[in-house]
Structures are given as structure tokens and as C-alpha cells.
Amino acid sequence: MAQREGNVGEPRAGNQSQVARGGALFTRLLASTMKICLILVLFLNGTSSVSVMLNHPISLPCGHGEKVVWRKVIPINANVAECQNEKCVVNESFRQRFAVMHEKNYTLFLKSAKYNDQGQYVCSRDGIDKHFKLEVVVPINLTAVESENITLPCYADTQSNVRDVTWLHDEQKILHYSTNGGTNPSNGYKDRVLLTEDGFRDGDISLTIMDVQKTDEGLYRCLVHDETAKGYPHAYMLHVKENPINAGGNQTEGNTNEKRIRIGLIFTLLLIIPFFVFLLCCKKTTTPVAESQSTTDSEPIQESDQKQSTRPFYSGGNTHVLQNLGMISHNDNFNNETTDSIETSM
Incomplete structure (x- = not known):
């Protein structure tokens, strides 16, 4: 009897397990159905x-x-x-x-x-x-050089019902491709954006931007199937840095302007400095002459100056130099007295 009861109990446990699995499956189906209905409501x-x-x-x-x-x-x-x-x-x-x-x-x-x-x-x-x-x-960061080209890789399954590709730049549509209408770039991107040649057939919907400009910076997203599905990778954040060649050209131009300014300053100084030197020389030359003229005209010769003067004189056959005028006067008196005494004795 115990064995029979055990045999009877085993199917009951199996039935309960099946019921539990069925309930879990029903719950999942119900949840999925509710989500689908909610999505439809939101769409409508x-x-x-x-x-x-x-x-x-x-x-x-x-x-x-x-x-x-x-x-x-x-x-x-x-x-x-x-x-x-x-x-x-x-x-x-x-x-x-x-x-x-x-x-x-x-x-x-x-x-x-x-x-x-x-x-x-x-x-x-x-x-x-x-x-x-x-x-x-969650975008992937990419850096491009100004005036050069860059490719943003993106892939999607284009085997089933996918018939189009859309690339967005900061919510603005810049390129739309469809198997019926071909590639249609937006204004400002004509002849600058393109998809990989024959890439759509292989699932390669990468975007190439030619002649990158500073205004090309921003968020790029890759979408397919009327923008309802994402490509992979889905988003890129593009940064654009200045081209070193252009930067070098600007720097060279700046250096050239600086050189021109320096040359102009040097040329100006070369013209001004000789002019000031000439004025200083003229001033030094004219000042002593004016002072000597004013001294001769206004100031009498002092006696001390007369005593310091010297001049030659003749006495018989010899020449004597007198140190001052006082000695000259004394010698003249002495010569006169000597001449008188000689005449008396004769």
C-alpha cells in the first residue's frame, strides 16, 4: 500500500511542477503582451x-x-x-x-x-x-584633423527588411540612403559625406566625412529601418582640432608681421639718433664762442692778468724776456740813468 501511495504521489508532484512552469510562462507572456499594448498605445x-x-x-x-x-x-x-x-x-x-x-x-x-x-x-x-x-x-569619442577626411564605422543587418540608412548630426539629418532613391545628403554636406561603396550589401553603413570643418564637431548617430533600429556602433562624439599646417602658416604670418614691425622701428631709430647727435654737436660748438664774446665785451682785463703776461724786448744786441710789466718799467729807468752818466763824463 505504501508503495502504491508513493507511486500515486509521484505523478502529483510532476503535475504541480508542470503547473508552476505553465504559470511562470503565462506571467511572462502577460507581461510581454502588456508592454506591447502599452507601446502601441504610446505610438497611437x-x-x-x-x-x-x-x-x-x-x-x-x-x-x-x-x-x-x-x-x-x-x-x-x-x-x-x-x-x-x-x-x-x-x-x-x-x-x-x-x-x-x-x-x-x-x-x-x-x-x-x-x-x-x-x-x-x-x-x-x-x-x-x-x-x-x-x-x-553613450558615444565613442573620435578626433579629426581640420581639412582632412574621417570615417565613422557603423554596421547593421541589411539582409532582411532594412532598406534605408540615416545618419544624424546633433538631431539634424545629414544623409539618408535608400535602396530605391540612392544617397541624399542634406544642405551643407553635399559632396562632403558618403557611405562605403557597395557597403550596404555587406552590412557596412559607415559614414565618411571629407574636408572636415570645425562646425562638424558634435554627436553623430547611425540608424536604419526608418530610424527605428540602431547600427553598431550607434553613436560618435566627433572633436575637430586645428590642422598643424594651417597653424604653422598662421604662425609664420604672425612672425612676418612682427619682423616688419621690428624693421620699421629700427629704421626709425636710425633716422632719429643721428639727428639728435647733430643737434648736440651744434650746441656744444656755439656755446664757448658766445661766452668768450660776452667776456671780452663786458669785463675789463685785471691787473693780475697783466702781470702774468710776457713779451720780448731788445737791449743792445741781446733779447730779454720780461716776466711782467713792472720789470719792463724798472729796466727802462735804469737804462736812461746810465746813458746820462756816460754823456756827463764825456
């Missing part, structure tokens, strides 16, 4: 797709209403913020990086987007819903 209501780079800010505008509620519905269902009578309260789990301001149409502000912030957001105001699909982009 009109959903705005918004992209933001990782760690960058983003804002989702809503509109005025007496009561405004922000919710995140995919991949989770949670209230982000509620506003009533111009007072907004942000849920604690979103408070660190989210904010809502009634002064700006109850816009939802995200200070620094993280990867888990992507998903579906709904703003409900007075019975009107507004849907947003937020995508957080």
Missing part, C-alpha cells in the same frame, strides 16, 4: 523621441494644468513628480537628479542623465497625456 498617442548623452542635462516640456503628474512607464512604472496649485513634489527615488518647475510649463528637468534614466515618460495634465521616449546615448 504620438511619442516624442528625445536623445541625451550620458552625464548631460535634458528637459522634457509638458504644459500648464491644475494638476500635473509625471510618470515613468517603461521599463518600470513609477511616479516621478506631482504638481498641484503650482507646488511640485518629486518622488524621493528621483529627487537627486530630477526637478519640475511650474514657471516653465511644468517641464521635467534631468540634471545629469544616467543610463538607467532612458525609457518612456508620460506627462498627464487635465486628462491630456504627453509621451516621451528618452534615449541615453
Whole structure:
């Protein structure tokens, strides 16, 4: 009997296991169905797709209403913020990086987007819903040299129903390719952007930018199938640096201008310096002459100056030099007396 009871119990356990597995499968199917239905509802209501780079800010505008509620519905269902009578309260789990301001149409502000912030957001105001699909982009950084070419690699499965490729630059469509219409670059990119030749057949939808300019900096994204699917890699952040040749040319031009300025200054100094030297020489030459003339005309000769003068005189056959005028007068008297005494004796 015990053996029979055991035999009977084994099928019961197996049935319970099968029921549990069936319940889990049903739950998964139900969840998937709900998500599909929700996506369809969002699609029918009109959903705005918004992209933001990782760690960058983003804002989702809503509109005025007496009561405004922000919710995140995919991949989770949670209230982000509620506003009533111009007072907004942000849920604690979103408070660190989210904010809502009634002064700006109850816009939802995200200070620094993280990867888990992507998903579906709904703003409900007075019975009107507004849907947003937020995508957080993690781009690959690339650096290009100005005036040169660069290729942004991207790949996608183009074997099935994919018939087109779109490249975006900062949300602006710069190139659209379709198997029916060929390649259509946007204004400003004509003859500057192209896809890999015959690459679409092999799944290579890489973008080549020719003659890179400073304005080409920014976010580039690769999309296929009417922009509903992503290529891989999906996004690039392009940085453009100055071409060393152009920089060298500018530097050479700057050096040439400096040399011209220096040569001009030197030439000016060479003209000015001789002129000042000439003026100084003329001043030194004219000053002593003027002083000597003024001294001769206005000041009499002093007696001490007369005594210091010397001149020759003749006495018989010898020449004597007198040191001063006083000696000259004394010798004249002596000669006269000698002549008188000689005449008397005769």
C-alpha cells in the first residue's frame, strides 16, 4: 500500500511542477503582451523621441494644468513628480537628479542623465497625456584633423527588411540612403559625406566625412529601418582640432608681421639718433664762442692778468724776456740813468 501511495504521489508532484512552469510562462507572456499594448498605445498617442548623452542635462516640456503628474512607464512604472496649485513634489527615488518647475510649463528637468534614466515618460495634465521616449546615448569619442577626411564605422543587418540608412548630426539629418532613391545628403554636406561603396550589401553603413570643418564637431548617430533600429556602433562624439599646417602658416604670418614691425622701428631709430647727435654737436660748438664774446665785451682785463703776461724786448744786441710789466718799467729807468752818466763824463 505504501508503495502504491508513493507511486500515486509521484505523478502529483510532476503535475504541480508542470503547473508552476505553465504559470511562470503565462506571467511572462502577460507581461510581454502588456508592454506591447502599452507601446502601441504610446505610438497611437504620438511619442516624442528625445536623445541625451550620458552625464548631460535634458528637459522634457509638458504644459500648464491644475494638476500635473509625471510618470515613468517603461521599463518600470513609477511616479516621478506631482504638481498641484503650482507646488511640485518629486518622488524621493528621483529627487537627486530630477526637478519640475511650474514657471516653465511644468517641464521635467534631468540634471545629469544616467543610463538607467532612458525609457518612456508620460506627462498627464487635465486628462491630456504627453509621451516621451528618452534615449541615453553613450558615444565613442573620435578626433579629426581640420581639412582632412574621417570615417565613422557603423554596421547593421541589411539582409532582411532594412532598406534605408540615416545618419544624424546633433538631431539634424545629414544623409539618408535608400535602396530605391540612392544617397541624399542634406544642405551643407553635399559632396562632403558618403557611405562605403557597395557597403550596404555587406552590412557596412559607415559614414565618411571629407574636408572636415570645425562646425562638424558634435554627436553623430547611425540608424536604419526608418530610424527605428540602431547600427553598431550607434553613436560618435566627433572633436575637430586645428590642422598643424594651417597653424604653422598662421604662425609664420604672425612672425612676418612682427619682423616688419621690428624693421620699421629700427629704421626709425636710425633716422632719429643721428639727428639728435647733430643737434648736440651744434650746441656744444656755439656755446664757448658766445661766452668768450660776452667776456671780452663786458669785463675789463685785471691787473693780475697783466702781470702774468710776457713779451720780448731788445737791449743792445741781446733779447730779454720780461716776466711782467713792472720789470719792463724798472729796466727802462735804469737804462736812461746810465746813458746820462756816460754823456756827463764825456
